[in-house]
Amino acid sequence: MENISKDDFRYKEAERQVKRIKRFYVFVFIYIVVNIFIFLINYRELKPGQTIWQLKYFLLPLVWGVGVVVSAMRTFIPGFMLGSKWEEKKIKELIDKEKRS
Template sequence: MENSSKTHIRYREAERRMKKIKGFYTHAMVYFFVNIFIIGAKALDLDPGEKYWEWDLLKLPLLWGVGLAAHGLSIFLPTMILGSDWEEKKIKELMDKNKY
């Protein structure tokens, strides 16, 4: 029974992590397509002699890119630094510490 419970908990944790990763990939795809659309629209609307690469065109991809990078780091960095089973070890440590 305990093994089944642990398997269920691990499945839920994996499912939660998968949803976070899927959310990041969705965010990255929206970032890519929206910025391609904006840059393409600017190229089509360009007047002769007008500068193409201006701050107004670059600030959205740059600032949104910082947010996308932060989103990615929040998902992938903890497992790269702490290891994939860090949460499980920490939970076990805290549960053992709080035993009476």
């Protein structure tokens, strides 16, 4: 297996980060569009005297919003899950394992 330079590794890592950021933005866009659509449907289906300000109408956006926040933290805070050096260690471990076999 050929030796990987630090610049190549940094480029690949930056490329992966850009892909993660892009996926996050797509996720947020879908979250916004779907929740607006659901809100409009719920608003349209209200019976006379009902109000839109009920927990049942906001539960899905709240729970899904927690997922958006966790996704944002994983995307923009290095090492939020599994530690900042976990990927590097795992890559080195797999390369060493490949060299031995």
